[in-house]
Amino acid sequence: MSTSQTLFRGGMIVSMDPAVGVMPRGDVLIEGDRILSVAESIDAPGAAVIEASDMIVSPGYVDTHRHIWQTQLRTVATDWSLFDYFVQMRSIYSGFYTPDDAYLGNHIGALESINAGITTVVDHCHIMNSPDHSDEAIRGLKDAGTRGIFCYGLYGNPENWSEQPTGLSDGWRYDDARRIRSDGLASSNDLLVFGFAPTEVTATDFETTCREISFARELGAYRISCHVSMGNYDAGTEVVRQLGEAGLLADDLLFVHGATLTADELKWMADNGAALSVTPETELQMGMGNPCAVRALDAGVRTSIGIDIVSNYAGDMQAQMRLLLQAQRGLENAARTDAPREIRFKALDVLRIATIGGAEALGWDNQIGSLTPGKQADIVLTRCDDINMVPCIDPVGALVLNANSSNVDSVFVAGRQLKKDGKLTHVDWPTLRRDIRQSSERIVKGFHSIDRQAIEDAAARLMFR
Template sequence: MKTKTLLTGGTVVSMDPAVGDLVRGDVLIEDGVIVEVAERVDAPDAEVIDAADRIVMPGFVDNHRHSWQTAFRGAGADWTFPEWALAMHRTVKPHYRPEDVYAGTLLGRLEALHSGVTTMLDWYHVAQGHEHEDAAVAALRDAPGRSIFCLGAGWGTPDPVDADVRRVRSDLAGDGLSGDGLVTMALGLRGSEATGMDTVARELKLAAELGLRTSLHVDGDGASGGDGTRHPIADLHEHGLLRDTTTFVHGNGISDEELRMLADAGSSLSVSPDVELKMGFGWPMTGRALAAGLRPTLSIDDVPSAGGDMFSTMRTAFAVQRGLDGGLRSRDLLEFTTVEAARSCGLDARTGSISPGKDADIILLRTDDLTVFPVTDPVATVVSAGHPGLVDTVLVAGRVVKRDGVLVGVDLPALRTRLLESRDRIAAAAGVPLDGTWRPRPVSD
């Protein structure tokens, strides 16, 4: 027997040009799939969710987040990039046990769901061993969201990752790695500066063999104060290593010509505006990417340094680019965080818009909240004034995972206790204070 759910009476922002936006609309879901979107849908046998005074829109897609760092939320708000690298990768990471990875990943994924992120790529680079990888995957499985486990090597380590990738890929195949399961996989590339071009080529070949998309952190001289000779995208292009299955993260400082190379290759760009500005990477690449013919996406990156919701991320990207050149419109930002981000993950046939035939990854945002009332333009309101407190209901593949502002079936008090115990143990082992005075100092200081 088919299960049917009807979202009725909401303001539908579909992000699908063929469907459009509806001032008052209904969305019918059968067995987790959207089957009809219209002003009125007759479905007397469906479970009804009243969407009056709600904006009904696709869930957000975050294609780059390091959730293992969740326990140290806010600790790095004042850190530069070298300080973050020293703190997270060289000071606390060596003390992470598998149970710490699990707790951080689970709470980080639940936080994302709570704020309306229905799909998240978890860029894993704790790299302590098989047990740590398995703990991260287990946490993503235990969170009722659509997740992509992006397995990367340790920070700058040249060790081969082939065996780990094959092992985790084989394990996730039992969940339906072909796309039927909610937890899938990607490969985090380490880049030529860490490993050399031969290794990049080998890892891309491995990813293609296993049907995995790839993600790579990259920046040019503009982000590091170099001498203008570092052109990582051009180097990859010269070696024939640009792929339409690769998402490049950050990209601050790469040239306009390199951006055009990415556009020509069909690659994706993930911009993390809050972290990039705070850590001194340079101006977010949003406007320059658009000028080069590349539709960017937005991501959180890490919560020690920035907030974990897409509302604030959109607002930063929007304000910065408007200040630089007056460009961008509100709908652009929603596209970057829904349809474009889904495409970068290879999931645009399944999620990213409210379209018949796609999975019902949908969020309902309150319009009667005083922080946004009255809502005259729903798209502009979401981008300019939206916040996690508006997220009333979240559905993933048609399943309600948040209802009336509360995550369903989640024992948050127990999980909070578990994460605090994890944080306190790691901090004690690493010898770092938790009183707001921790400021890691690189050797160069």
């Protein structure tokens, strides 16, 4: 490993470390993959210098929930409910993916997230149509250079559209998950580690869910990602409470959405260390309820943000922070009978959820999530001289309410520069762009070759029983 030093000089520092806070002007020194120091002025003779004046220096964003494979289906879900998503994405589009498509979706999706300043991503990957799909999905992430957790999804995508969708998995995926764990993702010290995603817990019986969680633990999955508490789609199921009563809640569980988690379930999670990923835009659009982040934080749950699906919207954290912030403020303001004198939920609160909060949810807060000496050098430089960023009076407000991916100038993951001067450093974009367009055209054509009425009817019986 290189031990060369790099000095980020003269930037606005938004550290997310309470001991450092926000500095109007400061330096950050890294060596190899680690942060050495953060201070107003650092003398580092021999270090390579990156001039960061007119930039905000901040920790990389942590996206704790994404189905990265859907990159080449961008915008198909624009007007979907969760029911539409289940019928069209999970029961039809997914079946047309080849291993090459899985590679392209995951590779370009991971690059898109790096481009936006996301340095850690949890891939809840349910595109395992064959063992080759698993290998290619992982290769796509590794080639992109992101840090993250690859959660092996057990969900059974359709192989034959005359059959009714059940999501139930064939036995081979158990063997394949075991193979991936012992072969492709054996180490817990690599940038990408092994996680697990059960069959949809709301589509199977509770015993199956328990068995799958036990299987994930037998494999040593670092995190187990589960969709739960999605409004009226699974009202009354209370899977989290059931898992609590069964003694299965622990800090390896990462629940996703959770918009309708009860106070009792949030307490179960807080008491047992289980974490939450809210995905604001999906929850607001698809009929799951209002994002639960502040209720969860108030209950003591480790809470984070996921971006979920670029088949629906942009893959950047800035938009999700903004949505979460204003949706919560809207809820709180609407609940009042008087005019608010003060706004309770602050931009810094939501920036915290998107950085160190994500790290805490993944149990990596001693490694990432803030600019803290000794932590990994996962660092983002955001330009403040672009037309949508001038002047930058409050850098926290600028990151949360003004910035977008185009303002992200540089991105480092474990000290490796993956974006420089606004461009990804390790990408042949014209070739990738051509490949993903071809992949997309073929999958969309396949989708339109299917008569989906029978599938829709079967899905309605499953979801609205």
